[in-house]
Amino acid sequence: MVVDIISPYTVAVAQFDEAAERLGLSQSMRNVLRAPKRELIVNFPVRLDNGDVQMFTGYRVQHNINRGPAKGGIRFSPEVSLDEVRALAMWMTWKCAVVDIPFGGAKGGVICDPHQMSRGELERMSRRYATEISILMGPNSDIPAPDMNTNPQVMAWMMDTYSMHQGYSVPAAITGKPLAIGGSEGRLDATARGVQVVTKAAMRHLGMSPESSSVVIQGFGNVGGITARLLHEMGCKVVGLSDISGGIYNPLGIDIPTAMRFSREHGSLRGMPGTEPVTNRELLELPCDILIPAALENQLTKDNADRVQARLVVEAANGPTTNEADRILNGNGVMIVPDILANAGGVTVSYFEWVQDLQHFFWSETEINQRLETIMSRSFNAVLEKATNQETNMRMGAYLLAVSRVAEATELRGIYP
Structure with a gap:
């Protein structure tokens, strides 16, 4: 049986186009919101345990940052592609908007099989990738987080790498970190x-x-x-x-x-x-x-x-x-x-972690879970109300809500210069 290969980015753009049509967005606004703002491709060497040097390819895509700093995970997988990362970055833009947290959408990844790498190789690759994308990273610009095959330890290495470049600790540059270095209660769940x-x-x-x-x-x-x-x-x-x-x-x-x-x-x-x-x-x-x-x-x-x-x-x-x-x-x-x-609970608690790191004041797990439930329940009800009022399904309700919020921010900010 021949299986159709469906491009994730094609799916993401088609979903956006349908929402844009329903919202009656201008062609200019559609052009702005459809395209990623930045796409960084990095090719970098990593020394393996046996002394050989292997080249790796990684990506970091920022889709839209009109509502706040770019936010999105890093995945390590043999299947990572620029097309996939573009789609995930666009979905992150809508995800942050639908739960109404002040972030834009980004995503990153490295083409690799982390299961075939030793801990030392994984650390060296993570740190080198963080170095390569550090030109975009920062607590006010682009805040990575864990995704497929990455975890709090990988985030710790990346935060430390970024901090070494700055000369002081910058815990708010990364979320999904271990508790001991500025992570948040409740983030794993x-x-x-x-x-x-x-x-x-x-x-x-x-x-x-x-x-x-x-x-x-x-x-x-x-x-x-x-x-x-x-x-x-x-x-x-x-x-x-x-x-x-x-x-x-x-x-x-x-x-x-x-x-x-x-x-x-x-x-x-x-x-x-x-x-x-x-x-x-x-x-x-x-x-x-x-x-x-x-x-x-x-x-x-x-x-x-x-x-x-x-x-x-x-x-x-x-x-x-x-x-x-x-x-x-x-x-x-x-x-x-x-x-x-x-699945917006992850980025919502990442937002809580970022806020806690910026203010150097931390909340209990009970407080985190209560805040998360409030935001997720409120967002579900808002999407259901939008879908009901527009006589459409929940996906289109979520897109109408999210895209309209990003379009409003884009319209208010205008085009520079």
Whole structure:
């Protein structure tokens, strides 16, 4: 079977174009908001443990900074491409706007396989990449954060590298750091906790109760795993899970603490007792009430959208649904909580971390979680209201809200000089 390769940036631009059309934006404004502001490509050498020197390619794209400094994660993956980073940067612009925090959108990445690198090689590569993009970085200009295959330790190396260039510590230049060097309480769980808040709100809107709702989650990393735990604690029955090795299914429910322990001990979910194996493709089509894609882009396409059995899809991943799949799912009456709303918990707590670092005053985890719930609940209600008033779906409601906010800021600032 030939699988269509769908460009993430093509998807992102098409989503923007539809919102721009509905909002009646001028062609000039569309031209400004469609194009990334800056694209930096860096090629840099890293000395490996065996003494060889390997060249790596990295990217940092700033999509729009009219509402504040650029904000967005760094991913390490063999699949990283400029096209992907452009799309993710654009989505970050809308994501920050939809939850109304004062950031613009950015994203970065390095083409590499971090699983094949030693700790020393990973540190040298992280520091060299940070050096290469430091011409853009800064607490008032561009603030990176963790993303796929990066973590608080990588952020610590990058913050330290940037600080060495400045001659003093600049904790607010990076978010997602360890607590000991200016990180925030609640940051590790933030994206998943945001997913939980909007899932609960969507269930309430649809008249669903946690105790009678079954959930399938694609992805069992930081976001998928913690989302599974939080929904399990809420009373939902998680019937399907997957990680890079494939999926597992039990219609009677999977005990999430046991699954997390099994995954830690065996390195994957595959072979967990009391479950049957399913492929990632089969997982998306399992009978369930709620489907949460928490892995990669383009998982729900025109080829499988008609077979999705969930009433509610919550996009914990970035761009998991293609435009064709979106139309099919909406046509089938499936409610979709879009990525730019559903997974905005991470950048929201990154914003809290940045604020705390700038003022050198830190909040408790309880305060962080309360502030996060307030922002995510308020944003869900605003998107639902916009979608209802405009007689459209949640994704378009989120885009109409976000794009109008960025367009307003752009209009007010004007064009320099």
